[in-house]
Amino acid sequence: MADITLEGVGHSYDGGRTHALNPMTWTWSDGRAYALLGPSGCGKTTLLNIISGLITPSQGRVLLGGRDVTGLPPVARNIAQVFQFPVLYEEMSVYDNLAFPLRNRKYPKAEVDERVRKVARLLGLEEHLRRRSRRLDPGRQQIVSLGRGLVRSEVAAVLLDEPLTVIGPALKWTLRSKLKEIHRDTGHTLIYVTHDQTEALTFADEVVVLKDGAIVQSGEPAELFLSPAHEFVGHFIGSPGMNVLDAAVERGIVRVGSALVGRAVGDDGALPDGPVRLGVRPEFVRISPFPRSPGLRAGVTGVDRMGSYHLVHARAAGGDLVAKTDPGEHGTAEHLHFERAYLFRDQIRCGTLAALEGSGA
Ligand SMILES: Nc1ncnc2c1ncn2[C@@H]1O[C@H](COP(=O)(O)OP(=O)(O)OP(=O)(O)O)[C@@H](O)[C@H]1O
16 A cells, blocks of 8 residues: 655647646555545546546656656556446456455455455345345445455555446445445545545545546545635535625725625735635524624525525625524524634635624624
8 A cells, every 4th residue: 555646747639729637746645535625527536537547648747656656557556446337247246246356356255255244244245245246226235335345455546536436326325335445444544536526525535626637625524624725625516505795804803895895814824905705604603683793784685595504695795695503593583793704805705804803803
């Protein structure tokens, strides 16, 4: 097992006119469980296939434990890959499908049996081991594919490309926690591609967010939620996503229209005057009967009752916002208080919003 390093790796499918993946330098640390999260077409599969060797990048080098493997085919990389749809020998039994990657690498018979049974137990396949794979439903066939990806102990990494797409929602939860269990047991580096934030946040030690062929942020799930470094991360992670208002910094004060909403605290020293975007997650908007800085005057326009929480819709001078509140919190209040808000320029976070001095907040 080893770190996987991408050195200036980029890829174009059209001879350099456009880039599916912008040149990037990035290390996947040995033994970590990563989710690679991003919308359709952002380059997730391209990146995964470059790591496994199915695609040779148009530029840059792929290193496995410091060894340059850029020109090597998948079979020489010792990386297992699980695809969106089942890839199985349909005429073989489930047992033989699971055993195949091990027998291929001349594992001793007893170890083959031990590993096949262990993976089968973890994935709930024990009672199907003798069945022909083509007799299984597509969901179960995909679980066998997953098992084939996870059965080897010595792989450098297991790459999973939206592996639970064909699986029903209830079983998805179970399988995700099984994957975590298997990860704890084997210590493999896992890279799990998904466009589903819940899947990414519940599975991974570290979530890597990809947009338009570039990594915009990576971190632990809580970090992406509490401290989005890019406007896109604010939108894409969280439900509903981050509220965004057009704002401006003037001599250290943040304005939305004519309202003074708070004080700008730059991430790297004082923020120069000019337009910014103010981002605040619904979870950090409080509805208040009186002004409280940082915050904004607003009127409640509607409430969605979601059971354990309410989504309160409010209209402020700079636009509409949503607050996620405890049931009963909204009342007829006319002010929004922002417990945690961020400032963005050119989509990159440049600061946070603090209370106005002398506001008493
Ligand atoms: N074989 C190919 N030939 C030409 N363009 C391709 C090819 N494969 C992918 N692309 C393009 O490269 C970009 C990235 O695609 P990729 O499949 O890597 O994204 P993705 O994030 O995995 O998307 P999805 O979630 O829809 O699978 C897209 O614009 C896609 O249309």
